[in-house]
Amino acid sequence: MxxxxxxxxxxxxxxxxxxxxxxxxxxxxSFALYPGxxxxxxxxxxSGKTTLLxxxxxxxxxxRGRVRYCMRDGATRxxxxxxxxxxxxxxxxxxxxxxxDPALGLRMAVSAGANVGERLMAIGWxxxxxxxxxxxxWLARVEIDSGRIDDAPYTYSGGMRQRLQIARNLVTRPRLVxxxxxxxxxxxxxxxxxxxxLRGLVAELALAAVIVTHDLAVARxxxxxxxVMKDGEIVETGLTDQVLDDPHQPYTQxxxxxxxxx
Amino acid sequence: xxxxxxxxxxxxxxxxxxxxxxxLPVVRGVAFAVRAGECAVLAGRSGAGKSSILKMIFGTYxxxxxxxxxxxxxxxxxxxxxxxxxxxxxxxxxxxYVSQFLRAVPRVPTVDVVAEPLxxxxxxxxxxxxxxxxxxxxxxxxxxxWPLPPATFSGGEQQRVNIARGxxxxxxxxxxxxxxxxxxAGNRAxxxxxxxxxxxCGTAVVAIVHDDDVRAAIADTVVDVNRFTAAA
Numbered sequence: 001m002x003x004x005x006x007x008x009x010x011x012x013x014x015x016x017x018x019x020x021x022x023x024x025x026x027x028x029x030s031f032a033l034y035p036g037x038x039x040x041x042x043x044x045x046x047s048g049k050t051t052l053l054x055x056x057x058x059x060x061x062x063x064r065g066r067v068r069y070c071m072r073d074g075a076t077r078x079x080x081x082x083x084x085x086x087x088x089x090x091x092x093x094x095x096x097x098x099x100x101d102p103a104l105g106l107r108m109a110v111s112a113g114a115n116v117g118e119r120l121m122a123i124g125w126x127x128x129x130x131x132x133x134x135x136x137x138w139l140a141r142v143e144i145d146s147g148r149i150d151d152a153p154y155t156y157s158g159g160m161r162q163r164l165q166i167a168r169n170l171v172t173r174p175r176l177v178x179x180x181x182x183x184x185x186x187x188x189x190x191x192x193x194x195x196x197x198l199r200g201l202v203a204e205l206a207l208a209a210v211i212v213t214h215d216l217a218v219a220r221x222x223x224x225x226x227x228v229m230k231d232g233e234i235v236e237t238g239l240t241d242q243v244l245d246d247p248h249q250p251y252t253q254x255x256x257x258x259x260x261x262x
Numbered sequence: 263x264x265x266x267x268x269x270x271x272x273x274x275x276x277x278x279x280x281x282x283x284x285x286l287p288v289v290r291g292v293a294f295a296v297r298a299g300e301c302a303v304l305a306g307r308s309g310a311g312k313s314s315i316l317k318m319i320f321g322t323y324x325x326x327x328x329x330x331x332x333x334x335x336x337x338x339x340x341x342x343x344x345x346x347x348x349x350x351x352x353x354x355x356x357x358x359y360v361s362q363f364l365r366a367v368p369r370v371p372t373v374d375v376v377a378e379p380l381x382x383x384x385x386x387x388x389x390x391x392x393x394x395x396x397x398x399x400x401x402x403x404x405x406x407x408w409p410l411p412p413a414t415f416s417g418g419e420q421q422r423v424n425i426a427r428g429x430x431x432x433x434x435x436x437x438x439x440x441x442x443x444x445x446x447a448g449n450r451a452x453x454x455x456x457x458x459x460x461x462x463c464g465t466a467v468v469a470i471v472h473d474d475d476v477r478a479a480i481a482d483t484v485v486d487v488n489r490f491t492a493a494a
């Protein structure tokens with residue numbers, strides 16, 4: 001939750017543009033994300049949401065513009081100026097990245113405990129007992145039965161895999177998590193459980209997050225603010241309830257009115 | 263007492279792009295003020311724009327003109343001009359809203375639904391739960407329902423859960439959208455008492471109520487919204 005209005009942004013996107021050759025990925029995207037704030041990026045497939053997420057998380061280099069990030073020491077750095085080692089360090093500690101397909105974010109053939117413990121070892125944890133204990137705690141927090149800690153995620157259901165991926169991301173206490181359609185491809189009942197879990201964790205850990213989703217219900221439940229994208233550009237932004245209950249742009253009105261009420 | 267809320271020349275029109283850009287004027291020239299410890303009831307026929315005014319004060323609807331100044335917590339925020347972050351901060355510190363219907367989150371127990379605003383504001387969870395329990399008891403929600411998510415409750419029960427959630431925080435300004443619509447006489451009386459208690463603590467209240475008895479019991483001023491209705 002937002003604590004102060006004086007604090008400085010965690011991440012600032014300035015005029016971010018990306019072309020793949022002549023194909024536009026996204027154009028002139030600017031916004032600021034504050035500590036503890038959750039922003040949902042919504043729009044249909046091909047609107048540039050995933051490109052934006054990859055630019056923000058330094059997995060893609062922008063064609064124009066830049067991303068500034070406030071490091072743990074308080075210094076604000078241009079992501080493009082970071083060395084490979086610094087960028088990797090951010091990924092291992094201060095950031096999480098939750099993929100729609102958990103297989104991309106997990107090592108499917110090693111145990112669940114090792115999947116979570118690996119992140120801790122990457123930041124220098126060496127004590128086996130403590131790593132296993134912390135991994136066990138996190139599996140419990142994402143509601144995975146402790147009896148499954150030694151099983152590999154390929155034996156898990158889709159919902160369990162996604163919860164495991166979240167545990168693996170959060171175990172290092174990141175300040176910022178990127179999520180790409182975190183509930184995509186899951187059954188509705190499994191989605192509800194995951195959403196509720198995410199909602200609790202985000203609030204409890206005061207996480208900042210950028211969540212890409214085409215599901216407006218997910219955006220309503222998890223986000224403080226919404227960015228609506230179409231054809232690579234931001235068409236509307238605002239408070240989540242403002243954008244969903246009083247959409248001003250034709251495209252946003254179309255999106256909001258296209259949802260079938262349950 | 264000091265003024266907490268001040269609306270000046272507020273106007274709202276919806277533009278429906280999917281219906282060929284038809285414009286639906288809702289209200290114009292909305293002006294009224296509410297002081298601390300006072301309850302203003304918005305009155306007017308159905309469709310006059312009462313709920314829209316409430317939603318503009320909360321920041322859910324954007325307004326096209328005018329100002330909505332909230333003086334609270336040692337500062338003044340004009341909701342009509344404020345950035346999203348300022349509105350979130352205002353809601354956390356100063357602005358409560360009881361909507362007509364509970365928007366239930368799957369799987370969250372009733373007691374936590376009610377306690378959540380306090381937990382978000384930084385109150386310790388056990389303490390927040392005790393406050394939630396007090397309110398649920400006052401509003402006659404049986405204790406066996408507290409651990410259950412409210413999604414399957416009756417309309418009246420859900421509304422009382424919603425009221426408990428809205429009343430749990432002590433905020434300078436409270437907005438109530440038909441809080442007693444589906445309640446029986448006993449529970450209506452409880453809500454009247456809760457509103458009176460808020461007023462005694464200095465909370466400014468803006469309410470929409472259709473029940474004449476409830477209105478008579480809580481209103482210090484009645485704002486006739488019909489005179490703000492915009493002609494199509």
